[in-house]
Amino acid sequence: MPQRIPAAAGDPQDAIETPALVVDLDAFEANLDAMAAAVAAAGLRLRPHAKSHKCPAIAHAQIARGAVGICCQKTDEALAFVAAGVRDVLLTNEVVDPRKLARLAAGAREARIGLLFDDATAARTASAAAAAAGATLDAYVEIDVGAGRCGVLPQRAGELAAILAALPGLRFAGLHCYHGGAQHLRTPAGREAAIAGARERVLAARREVERAGLEVAIVTGAGTGTWPLELASGVWNELQPGSYAFMDADYGRNEPAERDLRFRHSLFAIASVMSVPAPERAVCDAGLKAFSFDSGLPLVHGREGLNYAKASDEHGVLAVAPGAKPLAPGDRVWLVPGHCDPTVNLYDWIVGVRGGRVECVWPVSARGALG
Amino acid sequence: MPQRIPAAAGDPQDAIETPALVVDLDAFEANLDAMAAAVAAAGLRLRPHAKSHKCPAIAHAQIARGAVGICCQKTDEALAFVAAGVRDVLLTNEVVDPRKLARLAAGAREARIGLLFDDATAARTASAAAAAAGATLDAYVEIDVGAGRCGVLPQRAGELAAILAALPGLRFAGLHCYHGGAQHLRTPAGREAAIAGARERVLAARREVERAGLEVAIVTGAGTGTWPLELASGVWNELQPGSYAFMDADYGRNEPAERDLRFRHSLFAIASVMSVPAPERAVCDAGLKAFSFDSGLPLVHGREGLNYAKASDEHGVLAVAPGAKPLAPGDRVWLVPGHCDPTVNLYDWIVGVRGGRVECVWPVSARGALG
Numbered sequence: 173m174p175q176r177i178p179a180a181a182g183d184p185q186d187a188i189e190t191p192a193l194v195v196d197l198d199a200f201e202a203n204l205d206a207m208a209a210a211v212a213a214a215g216l217r218l219r220p221h222a223k224s225h226k227c228p229a230i231a232h233a234q235i236a237r238g239a240v241g242i243c244c245q246k247t248d249e250a251l252a253f254v255a256a257g258v259r260d261v262l263l264t265n266e267v268v269d270p271r272k273l274a275r276l277a278a279g280a281r282e283a284r285i286g287l288l289f290d291d292a293t294a295a296r297t298a299s300a301a302a303a304a305a306g307a308t309l310d311a312y313v314e315i316d317v318g319a320g321r322c323g324v325l326p327q328r329a330g331e332l333a334a335i336l337a338a339l340p341g342l343r344f345a346g347l348h349c350y351h352g353g354a355q356h357l358r359t360p361a362g363r364e365a366a367i368a369g370a371r372e373r374v375l376a377a378r379r380e381v382e383r384a385g386l387e388v389a390i391v392t393g394a395g396t397g398t399w400p401l402e403l404a405s406g407v408w409n410e411l412q413p414g415s416y417a418f419m420d421a422d423y424g425r426n427e428p429a430e431r432d433l434r435f436r437h438s439l440f441a442i443a444s445v446m447s448v449p450a451p452e453r454a455v456c457d458a459g460l461k462a463f464s465f466d467s468g469l470p471l472v473h474g475r476e477g478l479n480y481a482k483a484s485d486e487h488g489v490l491a492v493a494p495g496a497k498p499l500a501p502g503d504r505v506w507l508v509p510g511h512c513d514p515t516v517n518l519y520d521w522i523v524g525v526r527g528g529r530v531e532c533v534w535p536v537s538a539r540g541a542l543g
Numbered sequence: 544m545p546q547r548i549p550a551a552a553g554d555p556q557d558a559i560e561t562p563a564l565v566v567d568l569d570a571f572e573a574n575l576d577a578m579a580a581a582v583a584a585a586g587l588r589l590r591p592h593a594k595s596h597k598c599p600a601i602a603h604a605q606i607a608r609g610a611v612g613i614c615c616q617k618t619d620e621a622l623a624f625v626a627a628g629v630r631d632v633l634l635t636n637e638v639v640d641p642r643k644l645a646r647l648a649a650g651a652r653e654a655r656i657g658l659l660f661d662d663a664t665a666a667r668t669a670s671a672a673a674a675a676a677g678a679t680l681d682a683y684v685e686i687d688v689g690a691g692r693c694g695v696l697p698q699r700a701g702e703l704a705a706i707l708a709a710l711p712g713l714r715f716a717g718l719h720c721y722h723g724g725a726q727h728l729r730t731p732a733g734r735e736a737a738i739a740g741a742r743e744r745v746l747a748a749r750r751e752v753e754r755a756g757l758e759v760a761i762v763t764g765a766g767t768g769t770w771p772l773e774l775a776s777g778v779w780n781e782l783q784p785g786s787y788a789f790m791d792a793d794y795g796r797n798e799p800a801e802r803d804l805r806f807r808h809s810l811f812a813i814a815s816v817m818s819v820p821a822p823e824r825a826v827c828d829a830g831l832k833a834f835s836f837d838s839g840l841p842l843v844h845g846r847e848g849l850n851y852a853k854a855s856d857e858h859g860v861l862a863v864a865p866g867a868k869p870l871a872p873g874d875r876v877w878l879v880p881g882h883c884d885p886t887v888n889l890y891d892w893i894v895g896v897r898g899g900r901v902e903c904v905w906p907v908s909a910r911g912a913l914g
Contacts, residue, residue: 173623173912174911175911189914190914223856246857248546265857266818266826268817268873269560269815290820291818320824321858446637446638447661447662449693449695453691457913460835460884465837466831483837485885486617487693501662513831514856519913538544540832540889541544543547543561543562
């Protein structure tokens with residue numbers, strides 16, 4: 173059962189039923205425009221990560237601004253975007269289940285679909301699925317550029333690229349080089365050092381692939397925390413930031429470098445106060461099921477002396493500082509999620525607002541697409 | 544778009560597509576039976592909290608074992624259970640939005656529906672909604688028995704009960720006395736002290752209500768961490784545990800008192816390994832969107848030398864101890880969620896397994912019912 177649609181176009185924003193996930197369209201579009209302009213000015217490809225928004229309307233807005241396509245993280249997520257008309261999807265993950273590979277291969281008859289490999293067995297399974305579907309999958313070697321998650325070390329890149337290039341149904345497309353561990357390093361110097369190290373690994377991997385007689389057409393990676401570094405590196409030619417469209421509290425804690433673009437918080441959950449048991453404490457209707465808390469508590473937006481102090485399943489306790497404007501039941505609070513990606517995944521609808529009114533309600537079509 | 548159904552009845556359990564939420568039906572039914580027997584033996588009412596499972600099939604299994612009905616936490620959650628045929632729902636929360644109150648009042652024409660109050664204004668709004676619908680809502684005064692969340696202090700209970708009793712469309716039903724802060728106190732002594740304090744507050748509130756000339760028919764509360772204490776208190780006559788049906792890693796960290804029932808872990812998320820970049824590290828397909836991490840990491844079940852070490856959005860990094868059985872892509876891992884309630888809320892389906900086979904697939908009908 174999908175969630176109740178919390179508002180309709182034309183409603184005043186104060187009529188949105190809470191909790192609801194809301195995008196400030198002015199801030200959101202400014203973020204999209206700024207990233208598109210910066211990546212275009214550098215002559216690089218932008219392929220925003222759709223795991224942050226899971227929303228075809230947003231993917232189409234990014235593509236309309238020049239993005240070559242999107243990234244996804246899961247099979248069913250990718251297919252939700254293909255079903256919504258997105259024609260170029262890179263699944264930035266390994267897939268080993270033959271049933272999922274068969275679904276991806278079927279999708280590849282309608283859209284360009286790529287995925288990652290760090291293992292020859294998975295490549296052979298994917299090749300068989302693509303051949304059976306009469307389709308071609310773009311195949312990238314994932315390089316572990318420092319995050320210590322998936323991926324091969326640079327010295328194995330040539331060998332695996334040669335396997336991908338030789339398998340029917342696969343087209344060796346390039347290297348996936350994403351440093352997840354660098355995105356939330358707080359200082360510019362920390363991020364610079366991490367991406368400098370990643371760059372060395374990319375160069376080493378590229379040498380190995382070229383030594384195997386193959387061209388590296390695409391080096392893809394980067395996130396909202398580090399993309400200016402990959403952009404300036406001379407090595408990456410496709411960038412994958414996702415959170416920049418929304419920003420969140422955790423990315424807001426990164427200290428920007430002087431030259432960095434400043435993205436605006438455009439994503440909020442609106443909550444309503446339902447209990448004010450004491451002047452210093454109010455309780456709102458958004459808790460552990462309205463936000464992901466993996467990267468900290470939500471931040472109260474645009475209101476002084478109010479902090480989101482504690483969550484339980486369906487309650488958020490707001491601490492009201494002495495002298496702050498008192499809260500009453502029914503009052504509404506705008507909250508910036510700690511981590512946008514898993515928070516968006518809790519909602520079926522994103523309400524777009526502008527000038528105090530609801531302008532659109534977008535389905536989060538890939539919400540829950542875990543498989 | 545709902546999640547893909549991960550399995551069908553009759554499938555071998557190793558064919559379930561991952562990530563999937565799975566219930567071991569033997570363990571689950573043993574948990575349900577044990578709680579039902581203990582509460583019945585004490586002559587009390589059991590009203591399990593359905594915020595843990597959001598699943599009408601489970602509610603009906605609890606009611607079939609003698610539960611008087613269920614608890615819910617949100618309006619749309621309550622109405623999902625009413626739509627599925629549950630005829631007695633207590634919404635253990637304050638509701639102040641007139642639209643939600645109107646929906647609850649409409650539901651109260653089909654089912655007994657109760658809710659909580661800690662404020663006279665909300666009571667008047669609810670009264671108007673009930674009167675407009677030609678229905679009656681059960682009205683409970685919520686007492687803050689120590690958790691410092693919602694609720695009035697005991698000295699205000701009589702005054703508020705009198706207001707509820709006098710309002711048309713409301714029926715004063717009793718006191719809601721739940722100590723959320725006590726559930727995860729790790730030692731039996733800690734929990735005993737907290738519930739002893741709560742008991743004093745309940746007695747004080749009851750005196751105030753009786754002084755106002757009203758009878759306290761129901762004193763309802765308790766959770767999986769403390770229910771044996773409320774059961775033995777002589778004060779509570781209705782118990783609301785929810786997590787006992789599943790258990791989770793966080794409740795597993797409570798040190799039980801000697802007399803406490805031991806509930807079994809019955810809820811798991813099954814994940815698949817999709818990458819083994821190094822002997823000491825494997826990466827599975829269940830991360831921040833497959834579990835709620837508010838109460839810690841999931842625990843690997845039934846496999847030595849393997850730990851879920853780190854999560855990102857769609858990856859879980861498993862640490863493989865030296866000497867442990869190595870993992871390969873495609874291997875499956877059973878994981879006990881850190882916190883069951885918000886984890887269940889990430890899934891549209893619960894797969895019931897017994898003897899190595901899928902026996903049923905239950906819709907999580909109130910998944911995402913935030914409003």
